[in-house]
Amino acid sequence: MTKKYIYAFAGEKTDGKADMKNLLGGKGANLAEMASLGINVPPGFTISTDACVYYLKNKNKLPPKLWNEVLAQLADLEKTIEKKFGDSNDPLLVSVRSGARVSMPGMMDTVLNLGLNESSVLGLAKKTQNEWFAFDTYRRFISMFGNVVLNISGESFESILEKEKLKRGIKFDTDFSVRDLKAIVKKFKALVLRETKKKFPDDPMKQLRMAVEAVFSSWNTDRAVVYRKMNGFSHDWGTAVTVQSMVFGNMGRTSATGVAFTRNPATGENKFFGEYMINAQGEDVVAGIRTPNSINQLEIEMPEIYQDLVSVYQKLEKHYKDMQDIEFTIENQKLYLLQTRSGKRTAESAIKVAVDMVDEGLINKREALMRVPADQLDQIFHPMIDPKAKLKILGKGLGASPGAAAGKIVFTPERAQELAKNNEDAILVRMETSPEDILGMSVAQGIITAKGGMTSHAAVVARAMGKACVSGVEELNVNSKSKQCRLGGVKLKELSHLTLDGSAGLVIDGLVPLIQSRLTRSFTRMVTWADDVRTLKV
Structure with a gap:
C-alpha cells in the first residue's frame, strides 16, 4: 500500500484532526480540526512531516510520487475554490507554510502569495478591480520568495523599500501609489537577477516546488537548530508543509489581518487580547513593521466582524480547554481563521489561566498543575x-x-x-x-x-x-x-x-x-493543590 503523505482540509472534506500533530505539525493538525468544527478556514492541504524526514535523509529528494500527489491535491483545491493556479484571468494564489509538532515561532520559513507572475498579476488586478492590491501583493511575494527560497537577504529588499519611501517622503508601505509599486517590483526583480544571476521564476508550478523544498530545508537552518537545542526538542521530527489558498488582508480599508490570544499571555487575565492592522498581511503584524491597533479598536471599526471573532475564540478555547493563540484575516468584511495553537505565556499567566480554568470547570486541579512546566516556575520571581x-x-x-x-x-x-x-x-x-x-x-x-x-x-x-x-x-x-x-x-x-x-x-x-516581585494569590492556591495532589516537582 502506498504511503499517504498529504492530508486535505476543506470543511467536510477534511482528512486530519488535532491529535495528528506529530504527522501534520501543529498548524496542519489544528487547521484540519478548525475546518471540522465548521470554522471558516481557507481550504488547502498539508504535506506530512514524514515527507520532510524522507527529503532530508535522502539528500534533498522528495519521496517517489509525492509530487504527483501534490498536483492531484492542487487540482482538487482549484475545483473547491473555482480558480486556476497561475491563471491569467482569476488566479488561485497559495501560501506555503511550515509547521512542526511544537510551536517554534518564526524559526522556520513561510512564503505567501505564491503563484503570481507578470501575467497573473494583471488578471488579479482586473478581477478585483484593485490594481494597488495586486501589485502590493506581487512585491510582497517577490521579496518573501527571494528571501526564503533564493536566499537573498531580507534587508536587501527592505533597503529598496526604505529608499523609495525616503525619495517620496512617505512613512508607510500603504502610502505607495500603483506606479510606485510597479517600480518597486522592477527593482526587486533586478535585485534577484543581480544576486542569483537568474531571472525571477515565472512558472507557478516551479515556484510551488521550490517553496515546498525550501520549507523542508528550513528545518535545518541555524536558528531552528539553536531553538530546538534551547528547548530540548528532537532534531529528527521534521516539519510539515501546509499549502493553503490565500485570503487577503491588504485589499483596502475593508480588509485586515491580526493575531489574538483568548486571554492575556502576559498576566493571564480572562480578557480577549490581540492586535490587528487594516490593509495588511500577516507578516506585517508579527514582524513589527508598524505598530498595530489593539483588538478593542476592531469592535469600533468592524463591529460585526469583531463579534464573529469573539464567537470563534470562545468556541476554540472551550474546545481545546486551553488559552489559544489565533491568526486571522479579514478579506472584504469576511473573517477567516488561519491558525490556532496553545498560546505561549509567561509563568504568571500560565498559573492564573490554569487556576481560572479550574474555577470555570474546564480542567481539574491535576491538569492545572501539569499546565505550568517546572522549569518555568523561576519566572514567577x-x-x-x-x-x-x-x-x-x-x-x-x-x-x-x-x-x-x-x-x-x-x-x-x-x-x-x-x-x-x-x-x-x-x-x-x-x-x-x-x-x-x-x-x-x-x-x-x-x-x-x-x-x-x-x-x-x-x-x-x-x-x-x-x-x-x-x-x-x-x-x-x-x-x-x-x-x-x-x-x-x-x-x-x-x-x-x-x-x-x-x-x-x-x-x-x-x-x-x-x-x-510579590507572589500572586493564584500561585498560593496552586501550591495548596500541589500539596493535595503531591505530584508537583519544584
Whole structure:
C-alpha cells in the first residue's frame, strides 16, 4: 500500500484532526480540526512531516510520487475554490507554510502569495478591480520568495523599500501609489537577477516546488537548530508543509489581518487580547513593521466582524480547554481563521489561566498543575522596579512581557552573547527583532524594540523565555552600525546603562534598583493543590 503523505482540509472534506500533530505539525493538525468544527478556514492541504524526514535523509529528494500527489491535491483545491493556479484571468494564489509538532515561532520559513507572475498579476488586478492590491501583493511575494527560497537577504529588499519611501517622503508601505509599486517590483526583480544571476521564476508550478523544498530545508537552518537545542526538542521530527489558498488582508480599508490570544499571555487575565492592522498581511503584524491597533479598536471599526471573532475564540478555547493563540484575516468584511495553537505565556499567566480554568470547570486541579512546566516556575520571581526609586523616564512603549531588567545597551545579538560570556547584563535594543536574533535574546536580561506590538516576534519570544520586554517605543531611533540610539532627546551609546519595566512599558535611564516581585494569590492556591495532589516537582 502506498504511503499517504498529504492530508486535505476543506470543511467536510477534511482528512486530519488535532491529535495528528506529530504527522501534520501543529498548524496542519489544528487547521484540519478548525475546518471540522465548521470554522471558516481557507481550504488547502498539508504535506506530512514524514515527507520532510524522507527529503532530508535522502539528500534533498522528495519521496517517489509525492509530487504527483501534490498536483492531484492542487487540482482538487482549484475545483473547491473555482480558480486556476497561475491563471491569467482569476488566479488561485497559495501560501506555503511550515509547521512542526511544537510551536517554534518564526524559526522556520513561510512564503505567501505564491503563484503570481507578470501575467497573473494583471488578471488579479482586473478581477478585483484593485490594481494597488495586486501589485502590493506581487512585491510582497517577490521579496518573501527571494528571501526564503533564493536566499537573498531580507534587508536587501527592505533597503529598496526604505529608499523609495525616503525619495517620496512617505512613512508607510500603504502610502505607495500603483506606479510606485510597479517600480518597486522592477527593482526587486533586478535585485534577484543581480544576486542569483537568474531571472525571477515565472512558472507557478516551479515556484510551488521550490517553496515546498525550501520549507523542508528550513528545518535545518541555524536558528531552528539553536531553538530546538534551547528547548530540548528532537532534531529528527521534521516539519510539515501546509499549502493553503490565500485570503487577503491588504485589499483596502475593508480588509485586515491580526493575531489574538483568548486571554492575556502576559498576566493571564480572562480578557480577549490581540492586535490587528487594516490593509495588511500577516507578516506585517508579527514582524513589527508598524505598530498595530489593539483588538478593542476592531469592535469600533468592524463591529460585526469583531463579534464573529469573539464567537470563534470562545468556541476554540472551550474546545481545546486551553488559552489559544489565533491568526486571522479579514478579506472584504469576511473573517477567516488561519491558525490556532496553545498560546505561549509567561509563568504568571500560565498559573492564573490554569487556576481560572479550574474555577470555570474546564480542567481539574491535576491538569492545572501539569499546565505550568517546572522549569518555568523561576519566572514567577522575576524582578520589579523598587517603588522607592527615583526614575528618569526616557520613553514609553508597550509592556510586552512583564518584569524589570537593567544592564548595558547592546544593538546586536552577537554583542549580547559577548557580554553574557563575561557575566555582564545586556539589554538588547533593536528596531525590531527577527528569528535570527534568538541567541542574543536568550542571553539578554531584557529586550527593547522601536517597532512592533504585543504580538510581534519580540513580544511572543520574550514572554516564552520569561524576559522583560518593551516593544513599540516609537520615539526610539536605533542605528546599530554606529552603535548608538536616541530616545527622549538623549543619545545613548553601546554599553550605556539602561533599565526597562516590561509591565508598564517604560524605558529608564541608568541602573535602577530592582526588587523581587510579590507572589500572586493564584500561585498560593496552586501550591495548596500541589500539596493535595503531591505530584508537583519544584
